[in-house]
Amino acid sequence: MKLFNNFRFALFFSFIGIVVISFAILISIAVPRLKTIEVSRESEALSQQLFLSANDFSRVLARPKELQGLSLEYANILGNRITVVDLNGRVLADSQVKAAGLENHRDRPEIIEAREKGLGKAIRYSATLRKELIYVAVPIKKDGQKIGFLRFAVPLNYATNVFRLYKSVWLALFISVIVAVISSAWLARSFANPISRLSDVAKRIAAGKFENRFFRRSRYEVGELERAMERMSQYLRITFDKLSAKKSQIGAVLSSLNEGVLAVDREGNVILANPVIEKILGVTEPEIKGKTIREVVRNNEITELITKALRTGERVREEIQVFHPFEGIFDAHAGPVLNEENIVIGVVCVLHDMTDLRKLEKIRSEFVANVSHELKTPLTVIRTNVENLLGGALNDPAHNAEFVKKIDKHARNLSVLIDDILELSRLEAKKELGPFTRINMEEIMIKAIETIAEKARQKEIGIVTQCPGEPVIINGIEDHLYRAILNLLENAVNYSDPKAQISISCRREADRVKIMIADTGVGIAEHHLPRIFERFYRTDVARSRELGGTGLGLAIVKHVINLHNGTIEVKSVEGKGSTFILTLPIVT
Ligand SMILES: Nc1ncnc2c1ncn2[C@@H]1O[C@H](COP(=O)(O)OP(=O)(O)OP(=O)(O)O)[C@@H](O)[C@H]1O
Numbered sequence: 178m179k180l181f182n183n184f185r186f187a188l189f190f191s192f193i194g195i196v197v198i199s200f201a202i203l204i205s206i207a208v209p210r211l212k213t214i215e216v217s218r219e220s221e222a223l224s225q226q227l228f229l230s231a232n233d234f235s236r237v238l239a240r241p242k243e244l245q246g247l248s249l250e251y252a253n254i255l256g257n258r259i260t261v262v263d264l265n266g267r268v269l270a271d272s273q274v275k276a277a278g279l280e281n282h283r284d285r286p287e288i289i290e291a292r293e294k295g296l297g298k299a300i301r302y303s304a305t306l307r308k309e310l311i312y313v314a315v316p317i318k319k320d321g322q323k324i325g326f327l328r329f330a331v332p333l334n335y336a337t338n339v340f341r342l343y344k345s346v347w348l349a350l351f352i353s354v355i356v357a358v359i360s361s362a363w364l365a366r367s368f369a370n371p372i373s374r375l376s377d378v379a380k381r382i383a384a385g386k387f388e389n390r391f392f393r394r395s396r397y398e399v400g401e402l403e404r405a406m407e408r409m410s411q412y413l414r415i416t417f418d419k420l421s422a423k424k425s426q427i428g429a430v431l432s433s434l435n436e437g438v439l440a441v442d443r444e445g446n447v448i449l450a451n452p453v454i455e456k457i458l459g460v461t462e463p464e465i466k467g468k469t470i471r472e473v474v475r476n477n478e479i480t481e482l483i484t485k486a487l488r489t490g491e492r493v494r495e496e497i498q499v500f501h502p503f504e505g506i507f508d509a510h511a512g513p514v515l516n517e518e519n520i521v522i523g524v525v526c527v528l529h530d531m532t533d534l535r536k537l538e539k540i541r542s543e544f545v546a547n548v549s550h551e552l553k554t555p556l557t558v559i560r561t562n563v564e565n566l567l568g569g570a571l572n573d574p575a576h577n578a579e580f581v582k583k584i585d586k587h588a589r590n591l592s593v594l595i596d597d598i599l600e601l602s603r604l605e606a607k608k609e610l611g612p613f614t615r616i617n618m619e620e621i622m623i624k625a626i627e628t629i630a631e632k633a634r635q636k637e638i639g640i641v642t643q644c645p646g647e648p649v650i651i652n653g654i655e656d657h658l659y660r661a662i663l664n665l666l667e668n669a670v671n672y673s674d675p676k677a678q679i680s681i682s683c684r685r686e687a688d689r690v691k692i693m694i695a696d697t698g699v700g701i702a703e704h705h706l707p708r709i710f711e712r713f714y715r716t717d718v719a720r721s722r723e724l725g726g727t728g729l730g731l732a733i734v735k736h737v738i739n740l741h742n743g744t745i746e747v748k749s750v751e752g753k754g755s756t757f758i759l760t761l762p763i764v765t
């Protein structure tokens with residue numbers, strides 16, 4: 178079957194078919210024509226013989242024996258069947274059959290025609306001779322009067338001629354077929370080769386292989402087709418290159434966006450999803466492409482936003498919340514895509530992550546609330562004491578000093594609180610922080626210990642230090658690092674009972690230094706540990722406040738350490754003591 182699907186074979190067999198059909202037509206026209214020619218030639222010859230012989234028969238017509246003899250004689254010479262009939266159709270003599278046994282010949286068409294026109298012809302199958310015969314009859318006349326009919330009959334032997342014709346036709350057909358086979362094979366090749374080349378090229382183009390030159394040049398229309406195809410291939414290649422460049426540009430833009438982008442068509446089927454939206458929705462582009470948003474987007478707010486934009490053809494915007502696969506708040510825009518006729522053909526939805534911003538806003542507002550609260554306490558105390566003084570206590574030498582001391586203490590607390598807040602905001606904004614310089618960590622530690630020494634001595638707390646002996650240099654802001662260490666030492670003193678022990682040590686570990694401040698104080702309950710670096714977080718608010726603490730100390734320390742690319746962690750057992758461990762990169 179494959180063979181006949183091949184163009185070359187189809188062409189080849191078509192040529193052969195044409196040759197054979199031509200011969201069939203030739204034969205079907207020529208054979209009947211041949212019969213007509215044969216009949217007219219034969220009847221012509223017979224009628225001439227008849228006219229010549231009729232006279233001889235008129236002379237012996239009345240004498241049956243002589244008539245029979247003459248009939249046989251003529252039949253021998255001419256090779257015809259000869260029949261003589263009288264005017265009534267009765268057979269008087271016949272060269273092949275006994276005349277007496279023959280039926281009346283009056284109604285034979287050739288006899289009727291001979292009677293009427295002087296010459297009658299007929300072709301008939303003779304049951305007697307089992308052959309198709311041609312009969313020709315003429316009247317026998319005597320003195321111008323018809324006295325009977327003479328009929329000659331010969332077998333119509335055109336079949337022999339036809340057979341001869343067939344023989345030559347077969348020969349001609351055979352020769353023609355051979356010629357046709359050779360020439361059609363050659364023709365088929367010369368027609369089919371360019372076409373199969375064209376088909377190969379079309380297949381290559383379909384597979385996306387756009388070469389610049391495909392062809393050996395052919396002639397005629399095929400050549401034109403080849404050139405057109407070559408131009409088409411070049412044009413396609415250019416267009417394809419442009420398109421794929423554009424596609425990769427768009428792809429690059431979409432994947433570098435911080436926003437999630439989801440595009441759908443008019444029916445709400447996904448046509449594009451960038452990596453960010455894949456993360457937000459917890460899906461991948463290939464698995465959702467072509468599916469409807471209702472099927473693949475689990476978030477109702479997003480699907481409704483897109484559906485609304487599709488329905489109304491207007492831009493819609495909403496802040497939405499996503500819970501799966503992770504929690505987040507997004508500013509979602511869904512904008513319709515219109516065609517030239519201003520008909521909506523799809524929607525592009527862009528999700529802008531607002532999670533951090535909203536978190537920050539929340540932290541800020543909490544911070545403001547906390548600050549106000551923290552400011553209120555000392556201010557209330559100050560106001561109450563001022564009111565007391567103004568209310569008469571000023572002139573009471575036994576108590577007025579006490580009121581003024583309280584005012585002084587809380588005013589100091591207030592000032593410390595404001596200093597801490599300012600420092601924290603400078604650290605957060607990373608502004609006005611002072612220069613980074615080479616700092617010897619041991620010197621800082623000694624300076625901080627000296628500052629805290631008096632306080633520790635008052636509580637009979639001993640401070641031991643342990644350092645490697647060689648200088649540990651880090652790149653940092655001296656003042657901040659000093660205050661961070663001091664803060665941790667202060668905490669250790671503040672949250673330890675008298676006679677406790679504090680140790681501060683530093684140790685080099687590869688390119689880092691590890692500073693540990695350990696105390697044997699009250700410790701921190703496990704559930705507080707994760708939160709103690711938060712602003713204003715205190716495990717015991719009353720104690721901290723009594724000690725003049727703001728609850729910002731550790732938050733500031735953490736910021737300072739982060740600023741120096743370090744880490745801080747805490748280990749503590751309630752009632753046993755706490756250890757704060759700082760790790761900072763050193764300058765080698
Ligand atoms: N060494 C420690 N032992 C036990 N608890 C501690 C220790 N260090 C800190 N804490 C707890 O962590 C809380 C937060 O400490 P932080 O230094 O931030 O604030 P503060 O000491 O209360 O005030 P300040 O801002 O003056 O330092 C403290 O209130 C205290 O409850």
Ligand SMILES: [Mg+2]
Nearest residue numbers: 664668730731
């Ligand atoms: Mg503190």
